[in-house]
Amino acid sequence: MRTLCAGLLLAAGAQAAIAQGPAGEREVELRFEDLGVDYPIRLRTVFGQASLPLDLRANEIVTRAELELRIAHSPSLRFDLSHLSVAVNDQIIWTRPLEAADASGKVVTISLDPLLLVSRNQIRFDFVAHYAKEGECEDPTHSTLWADISNDSVLRLSLRTLDLPPTLEKMPAPWFDAAERGRLRLPFVLPGDPGLETVRAAGIVAAWFGAQADYRGADFPVQFGAAPAGHAVLFQLGGTEPALRAIRNPGDADGRLLVFSAPDEAGLVQLAQGFALGHVLMRGDSARLTRIELPPPQAAWASRRWPALDRPFALEPYLLGPSTVAGLAPGPIVYEFALPPDVFFLGRSGAFVDLDYRASRAGNPKSSLNLLLNGQYLGSTLLDAGGERRAETESRALDVEVPPQLLRGNNRLVAQFEFLRDTSKACEDFRAATLQGGIDPRSALKIARHAHFAEMPALEKLVNGGFPYSKFADLSQTALALPENPTEAEVSAALIVLGHIGRWTQDAATRVEVLPLSVLDEAVDRDLVLIAPAGAATLPPALDEAGVLKLHADGAELRTASSLAALQGRIEGRLLRDAERVAARVLVQSGGALGSLQQFESPWQRGRSIVALRTTAAADPRDVALALTDPGRNQYIEGGLVLVTPQQVSGYRVGDSYGVGRLPWWYALTRWMRHHPYLLVPLALAIALLFAAIASRLLRRHAAGRQPKTGA
Amino acid sequence: MPAPRDGGGRLTGVGWLLLAVLFAVPAYVVVVTPFALEWQALCAVVMIGAALLMRHAKSRQMLIALMVVSLLASSRYLYWRLTQTLPIGPQFDGWDLFLASGLVFAELYAYVILLFGFVQTAWPLGRKPVPLPEDESSWPxxxxxxxxxxxxxxxxxxxxxxxxxxxxxxxxxxxxxxxxxxxxxxxxxxxxxxxxxxxxxxxxxxxxxxxxxxxxxxxxxxxxxxxxxxxxTRSFLQFTVGTMMADPTVSLVQTPHHFFSPDPFERNLNTFRKVPNEGELFYGLIQDGNDFWDASFFCGSCAVLRRTALEQIGGIATETVTEDAHTSLRMHARGWTSAYINIPQAAGLATESLSAHVGQRIRWARGMAQIFRVDNPFLMKGLKAGQRICYANAMMHFFYGLPRLIFLTSPLGYLLLGADIIAAQGWMVLAYAAPHVLLATITNSRVQGRFRHSFWSEAYETVLALFILWPTLLAFINPRLGKFNVTAKGGIVNRDYFDKDIARPYYFLFLLNALGFAVGLVRFFTDAEHADTVLLNVGWTFYNLLIIGCALAVASERRQVRHSVRVRVRLPALLRRRGAQQTFEVSTLDVSDRGIALDLPEALNVEPGEPVQVVLIPQRSDVWLDGSVRRAGHGMLAMEIGEMNIEQESALVNALYGRADAWLQWRDMRAVDRPLLALREVARFGLLGGFKFTRWLGGEIVRLVSPRRQGTATQGDG
CATH class of the missing domain: 3.90.550.10 (Spore Coat Polysaccharide Biosynthesis Protein SpsA; Chain A)
Structure with a gap:
């Protein structure tokens, strides 16, 4: 059976067409493509199966459901024996024989019993087909046995929201529901003219929701004062002790508000920390803090997002879907794991995959197991390798070395069994189910010799990994800096950034700090995110000077690298001049509305990174922050400068380079030499001359001792 | 390298450690950092340029600096070679790896020899003889x-x-x-x-x-x-014994072996007294360098030994066929010291024929390999680090047989067999190897130039490589394997001929390389994708052809004209008709033990056959030698010496060989090494050898094809 596994579906943001139906009801039209089916569903062999998952929000029920399938199939089947069935949650709801006339395409509309649909559902397609006439032999994998269901096919749902009493017990629902495959959009409501500690509390909560939303990305619009319609998170000062409540949105009966309230800002922060850590006792619609002390600060890369790299780690916890497959065209066995963005490989290997697999030997000896990493072929083995009759209970090993270039922040390791039917004996009885293969849980992956080091600036590491902030998952080394009196958009940008970082840490951002821009100085020993409007006056001068882009209220100027720096950059593989040229062109074309991200080393501390999110008056800082989470746009974010215009997002490898982390001394030395190749001969000569100066003195003295002692 | 003694005691152990780190860390960086082609090429050019400038500095300090630069370049090459170019991986097969490891082994060997050689010759001592005390009764x-x-x-x-x-x-x-x-x-x-x-x-x-x-x-x-x-010479003991008296720990004073007749190389290539001969590097430089490390060793002759030292180690060592070096090694291990006086105080005849020469070198090579096994200088107790290196180098030097053979055939692996021996792009190999090879050549030319011209080592070694390969290997496996051969001397080559027994292995090498060269040229024009790699290998093969040609040229024996070796020397002499009162003060042109050539005084009128008498060096001798005129005229008189009594014979020997300064000026007459000129010379001999061999081969083929002409073509160079 083929399972269109969830991982595939997750990546694309489902853009469901929504129409407003009768009161409290909405119509949703989901194309299969929106459900993540990127290609037509292909059904093959005498018995082809495919399924697709359908998740529903917890606070909604389906009142009407309709499936519109676009089917095409082989015209050369025995139509008296061939048919297609649809099952919902294993209940057959529809089956029809295939007909020759419809082979080139037919639209079938099937209505579904809404009572069959629960919160997590599976829609399965079974294809049974034959082509051989009576008495003839049939090849169950014959290429004429095919049917395709287009990914243009549509699922129409009428959904009604349930009027459930407000509750915290289903946290994070209803504010975030994992059934939604699109980006989370959750408004945050802050008191008017909020203090930065309130922003900090909101940030801790935003990071937590960012972690829940994970790959979906999260947008946190901010309003000061009143709550908008729908669900929202609300912070307010008041009451006698920190308290968390769920209430109906006064402006929208269907909406629910998550209310954080405390007598003062410190209480709000405490409440947010407790919430993020799970130190709250939720009962019904209210909760209170059970503990206020924080756990000790975390070590680097201690979050559960990252596997421990110092020893081989088992792949089992990273498995998506089943680890055993069967049939002639089995689905892939998929593992997804993340690596810290500053893993710096010191040798020529990146990782070693030690896969233990088992497979039945019913098939052709040429059946194989293929291994792919991030879509790149790694290696394969014949299942019958060796040829000797080995017991099928024994597991066998497939060891593959992975080159470092193939590894990324997020990795997808796919083990694909390719079973071939034994065709040497015609007309032999054959049951596809006898073809079985599986990966043992003890299969492991070892990351090769590496250091934690990153060549900066590298905004792509912020996009893929939240680096450098995510290194300490409680954000004990991170501070956000905002204007003294931030606007809604600026606070929103800050929350989106924290949500993005939270997505990567998967942990409580309890130790993050929010500071006013004006207090920044050398005493602040943290990696910074600055959210600052254009103009020199908003930033301490040292920071304004440090970036390559100077942003004025109505325009920008690019500080170009010196010729020497450009030459040095060329040696290090960074073509500064080219990047500067393109960036300058974009600047000219941008008009007034320009957003930017810059990354540079702190002028005060070596190895500290600063990311400055700045916009001209006509641009929205939210837009820049959202670019981090939008897979369509964030692929262009890289280097030390990113320009965000209404038309495009573009990244440039400009700015002074610096390193974050520590390399082993021997590697650091050779890296320095590689970056200064013109010093090799001078260095060699210096060694030689100095050595000769010392050695010749010593040797001369020794020679004098060897000469005959006259007069002795 | 042993830390030289620290006179002032200023540097503590920690100080030395810091100093070592100070050099080791930047050297490490220079050696191991890989570069892309363009930067490596640039570094190669600049480094070679720097070496060419440093070469001209006269100071020994600059020479040591040059050695260090050369070692850095070689280390860098070798590190790159070992880490980036080994054919390991799915696209290579075991055959590739086998050939490649052979070449890597040879390169490692050459590197160790280069390193040890630099240590050995870092500071030739140039020891002066110690004058003997006035009081003769104290002399031993x-x-x-x-x-x-x-x-x-x-x-x-x-x-x-x-x-x-x-x-x-x-x-x-x-x-x-x-x-x-x-x-x-x-x-x-x-x-x-x-x-x-x-x-x-x-x-x-x-x-x-x-x-x-x-x-x-x-x-x-x-x-x-x-x-x-x-x-x-008569002064031998005067020059050597003083050192032994001055220092009672000296067990041995060795002097150079000097040859007044051409060795087979010199005779067959006609380079006598023009190009330093094979022995000169050892006696002129290496023994002197050894002396610095207190490691100059006994060479079997022309040396003074201390009886107490000899008796302490049980006499001359008998376990190996090079008993001389072995004896020294044992004395050094017992704490005795040695001295080398780099002034020729004795002379002899060089080996006559190539086969005799080869036989002698086989014995040396075998003996050294035996010592390496019996008393390995690295493992032996009681030696200083410098002594270990010098002795080890003296022994390991003779293991060049296999590496040399590998260097001579490696490009063929690629050209003829299509094996990927070096897994790298041709230009890259060039960019890394060029500074390694050229700096080593430049530095060695600067170190050894007076005693061994550039590229001649290749020629000398190539001739012997195939013959010492087996004996050294056998001796290395088991010191008792192999048999003893004695150096035969006093023979004479009385006709020109091509010594095909000696040359046989080189035919095959030459023909193989010629084939490889031809195939390579064809591939160069047809295989554009690997043109650089092919070109590199073709160039290498061409060089090998020249070197093998040289070996063939040496194997082409040249006729020796005289029975007695004439020594060109101007000595004062008195000349008279037999019994006449009138004497003429003349000087000699050349002298042998059978005849003398003299200036012909204008006043003297002699006919061939007329009896004459000569006193050589009349200041010290009054013995008249009898003889008769063979030729006279053009200002020269050639005289044949007649029967001599002991007294006369002694007078002739003393005048000819016994003078204290008899051999002093020989070294100064040689041309200084100029590497490009030396390369041209070697290339000329290579071409000549190739040509002679081809002619001989043609003759052989003709003889095979037409048996009637048998006998006319057997002597290729008749």
Missing amino acids: TVDVFIPTYNEPLKVVRPTVLAALALDWPRDKLRIHVLDDGRREEFRTFCETVGVVHVTRADNKHAKAGNINAALKKTHGELIAIFDCDHIP
Whole structure:
């Protein structure tokens, strides 16, 4: 059976067409493509199966459901024996024989019993087909046995929201529901003219929701004062002790508000920390803090997002879907794991995959197991390798070395069994189910010799990994800096950034700090995110000077690298001049509305990174922050400068380079030499001359001792 | 390298460690950092340019700097070679790896030899002889040993006569002819001239046993040993014994072996007294460099040994066929020191034919390999680090057989067999290898230039490589394997011929390389994708062809014209008609033991056949030599010496060989090395050898095809 596994579906943001139906009801039209089916569903062999998952929000029920399938199939089947069935949650709801006339395409509309649909559902397609006439032999994998269901096919749902009493017990629902495959959009409501500690509390909560939303990305619009319609998170000062409540949105009966309230800002922060850590006792619609002390600060890369790299780690916890497959065209066995963005490989290997697999030997000896990493072929083995009759209970090993270039922040390791039917004996009885293969849980992956080091600036590491902030998952080394009196958009940008970082840490951002821009100085020993409007006056001068882009209220100027720096950059593989040229062109074309991200080393501390999110008056800082989470746009974010215009997002490898982390001394030395190749001969000569100066003195003295002692 | 003694005690152990780190860290960076092609190429060019400038500096300090730069370049190449170019991976097969490891082994060997060579020659000591004390009664007693086995008396006579003339108190000097042949003729001669004829009952342990037997019968404090054909100058003991008296720990004073006749290389290539010969590097430079590390060793002849030291180690070592070096090694291990006086104080005949020469070198190579196994200098107790390196280099040097063969055939693996021996792009190999090879050449030219011209080592080694390969390998596996061969001397090559027995291995190498060269050229024009790699290998093959050609040129033996070797030397002489009163002060043009060529005084009118008489060096001698005129005219008189009595013979020997300054100026007459010129010379000989070989081969083929012409074409160079 083929399972269109969830991982595939997750990546694309489902853009469901929504129409407003009768009161409290909405119509949703989901194309299969929106459900993540990127290609037509292909059904093959005498018995082809495919399924697709359908998740529903917890606070909604389906009142009407309709499936519109676009089917095409082989015209050369025995139509008296061939048919297609649809099952919902294993209940057959529809089956029809295939007909020759419809082979080139037919639209079938099937209505579904809404009572069959629960919160997590599976829609399965079974294809049974034959082509051989009576008495003839049939090849169950014959290429004429095919049917395709287009990914243009549509699922129409009428959904009604349930009027459930407000509750915290289903946290994070209803504010975030994992059934939604699109980006989370959750408004945050802050008191008017909020203090930065309130922003900090909101940030801790935003990071937590960012972690829940994970790959979906999260947008946190901010309003000061009143709550908008729908669900929202609300912070307010008041009451006698920190308290968390769920209430109906006064402006929208269907909406629910998550209310954080405390007598003062410190209480709000405490409440947010407790919430993020799970130190709250939720009962019904209210909760209170059970503990206020924080756990000790975390070590680097201690979050559960990252596997421990110092020893081989088992792949089992990273498995998506089943680890055993069967049939002639089995689905892939998929593992997804993340690596810290500053893993710096010191040798020529990146990782070693030690896969233990088992497979039945019913098939052709040429059946194989293929291994792919991030879509790149790694290696394969014949299942019958060796040829000797080995017991099928024994597991066998497939060891593959992975080159470092193939590894990324997020990795997808796919083990694909390719079973071939034994065709040497015609007309032999054959049951596809006898073809079985599986990966043992003890299969492991070892990351090769590496250091934690990153060549900066590298905004792509912020996009893929939240680096450098995510290194300490409680954000004990991170501070956000905002204007003294931030606007809604600026606070929103800050929350989106924290949500993005939270997505990567998967942990409580309890130790993050929010500071006013004006207090920044050398005493602040943290990696910074600055959210600052254009103009020199908003930033301490040292920071304004440090970036390559100077942003004025109505325009920008690019500080170009010196010729020497450009030459040095060329040696290090960074073509500064080219990047500067393109960036300058974009600047000219941008008009007034320009957003930017810059990354540079702190002028005060070596190895500290600063990311400055700045916009001209006509641009929205939210837009820049959202670019981090939008897979369509964030692929262009890289280097030390990113320009965000209404038309495009573009990244440039400009700015002074610096390193974050520590390399082993021997590697650091050779890296320095590689970056200064013109010093090799001078260095060699210096060694030689100095050595000769010392050695010749010593040797001369020794020679004098060897000469005959006259007069002795 | 041992930390040289620290006179002031200023540097503590920590200080030395810091100093080592100070050099080790940047050197590490220079060696291991990989570069892309363009930067490596640029570095190569600049480094070679710097070396070419440093070459001209005269100071020894700059020479050491040059050595360090050369070592850095070579280390960098080798590190790159070992880490980036080994054909390991799925696209290569075991055959590739096998050939590649052979080449890597050869390169590692060459690197170690280069490194040890630099250490060895870092500071040639140039030791001065210590004057003897005024008081002759304090001088030690000396036994002179002249071992002989089967050499004709004719060869031994001059040596004995010259030994008798040594400047030393008569009562403290005893000459012993150690005659393992137990010949009556020798006994008679010894009695006549008044030296001791020593024999023993058996010939056990050959020369070593012979000397050990004589040691038991004599009592002198010092023992001077001369091979029976090494004629000492009269000043030999004056130059050497002072050092032994000044320092009682000195067990050995060695002097160079000097040859006044051309060796086969010099004769066949006609380079006598133009290009430094094979031995000169060793006696001119290496022994002197060894002396700095207190590691100069006994070479079997022309040396003085201390009896107490010899007796302490049980006499001359008998386990190996190079008993001389082995004996020294043992004395050094016991804490005795040695000295080398780089002034030729004895001379002899070089080996006559190439086959004899090869035989001698096989013995040395085998013996050194045996010592490496029996008393490995790295493992032996009691040696200093410098001594270990010097001895090890002396021994490992003789293992060049296999590496040389690998270098001569490696490009063929690629050109003929299509094996990927170096897994790298051709230009990249060039960019890394060029500074390695060129800097080593430049530095060695600067270090050795006076004693060995560039590229000649390749020629010398190539001739011997295939012959010493097997004996060294056998001896390395088991020191007792292989058999002893004696150096035959005094033979004569009386016609030109192509020594095809010696040259046989080189035919095949030459033909293989020629084939590879041709195939390579074809591939260069047809295989555009790998043009750089092909070109690199074709160039390498061409170089190999030249070197093998050289070996073939040496194998083409040239006829020796005279029976006696004439020594070109201008000596003062008195000339007269026999019995006449009128004498003429003239000087000699050349002298041999059979005849003398002199300036012809204008006033003298002689006819061929007329009897004349000559006194050589009349300041010190009044013995008239009788002879007759053979030719006279054009200002030159050639005279044939007639029958001589002992006194006359002694006078001739002393005048010809016995002068203290007899051999001093020989070294200064040579051209200084200029690497490109040397390359041209070697290339010329290579082409010549190739040409001669081809002609000979053509003749052989013609002879095979048409049996009737048999006999006319056997002597290729007739």
